[in-house]
Amino acid sequence: MIAILRIVALLGLGSVGLCALAWLVTRDRVWLGRALLALKISVAVALVFFGVVIVERLQA
Numbered sequence: 001m002i003a004i005l006r007i008v009a010l011l012g013l014g015s016v017g018l019c020a021l022a023w024l025v026t027r028d029r030v031w032l033g034r035a036l037l038a039l040k041i042s043v044a045v046a047l048v049f050f051g052v053v054i055v056e057r058l059q060a
Contacts, residue, residue, distance in 0.1 A: 001052060002049070002052060002053065002056075005045065005048065006049070008045050009045050009046055009049060012038060012041055012042035012045055013042050014033060015036050015038040015042075015053040016038040016039045016042060019031050019034045019035035019038055020032075020035045023035060023056075050051060
């Protein structure tokens with residue numbers, strides 16, 4: 001479970017970086033919106049990841 005959440009988090013942060021880079025190159029506002037959406041999703045996944053880690057630590 002944790003490995004899957006780590007992979008999803010890395011992919012999310014990678015997509016934020018790529019969208020931000022595309023926005024810097026093109027200056028198209030669509031890319032900025034996509035970067036912000038990807039960042040929101042990455043933050044949500046990170047919160048789930050930390051929640052799972054805390055629950056697993058409490059059960060141990």
